[in-house]
Amino acid sequence: MHGLDDGTWIRRFHPRPDSGVRLVCLPHAGGSASFFFPLSRAMPPFVEVLAVQYPGRQERRGEPAVDSVPELADRVFAALAPWADRPLALFGHSLGGMVAFEVARRFEREPGTAAALLFASACRAPSVPRHAEKGWVHLKDDAGLVEELVSLGGTDPSLFADDEFLSMVLPTVRADYRAAERYVCEPGEPLRCPVVALTGDSDPRVGDADVKAWEEATEDSFDLLSFPGGHFYLNGRHREVARAVSERLRACAGEPPPPGG
Structure with a gap:
């Protein structure tokens, strides 16, 4: 791996120097590192x-x-170089799932490195075409962009009445949507690491078939976890998701099975 992070890319909210595995979390369009606190x-x-x-x-x-x-x-990928002294797994939510998949590909192209696992959350599989059913979001005016964000939930609705807040965040949200909507998965070999897809059972944007198609992205094992909720099912279910994710990381962390497991 090449390149070093100068501290701008990675946030470590709860340092665990004795941990056996690191979980790299990548946020959604308009999202930030604090989403994963x-x-x-x-x-x-x-x-x-x-x-x-x-x-x-x-x-x-x-x-x-x-x-x-x-x-x-x-x-x-370059920013993760200083953190690769122990196994790295990837957890990407929505846009972050696409980025996580591409980061996993970069790991596998680098001799001697590989992601331990890929968790794709609220994200269509790379093989699923990105259709503009109601027009590309990144091409909509500000009102259309806000309408999309409101429909997905995950943001306090009162913030959308704050002009200062909107002027600060909408350009970044638009750029993120542009990245997601213009993404085309280049042909390549399937990943060699296991893939776990996580979804909300009432997600208005990501359907069951979109999520199940993640199985095609790996030659290793595939698992699908469904949780009650929409696109931001993770809100309010952090402990439940953490338990499911950590159980799948036990082996690569060198942890024994839980008592009775």
Whole structure:
């Protein structure tokens, strides 16, 4: 792996120096590293969470957002170099799932490295075409962009009445949607690591077939986990998700099965 992170890309909310595995969490369009704070807190001691902070948000809002999934993956992959002294698994939510898949590909192209597992959350499989059923979101005006965000939930609706907030976040959200909607999966070999797809059972944007198609993305094992909720099913279910994810990370962390397991 090449390149070093200068501290801008990776957030480690709960350092666990004795952990056996690191879980790299990549956020959704418009999302930030702090989205994963509750998930990080809920993880057992053998899992350390590294939350990725994309440019263009929070303390990085002065930087231009990256509107390309491959470029985001290149930069995240480089930023992970200092953290690869123990197994790395990837957890991507929505846009983050696409980025996580591309990061996993980059691991497998680098001799001697590989992601331990890929968790794809609320995300269509790479093989599923990105159709513009109601028009590309990134081409809509600000009102259309806000309408999309409101429909998905996950953001306090009162914030959308704050003009200052909108002026600050909408350019980044638009760039993120541009990255997601223009993403085309280049042909290549399936991943060699296991893939676990996670979905909300009432997600308005990601259907069952979209999620099940993740099985085609790996030559290893595939699992599908469904949780009550919509696109942001993770909100309010951090402990439940942390338990499911950590159980699948036990083996690569060198942890024994739980009592009675």
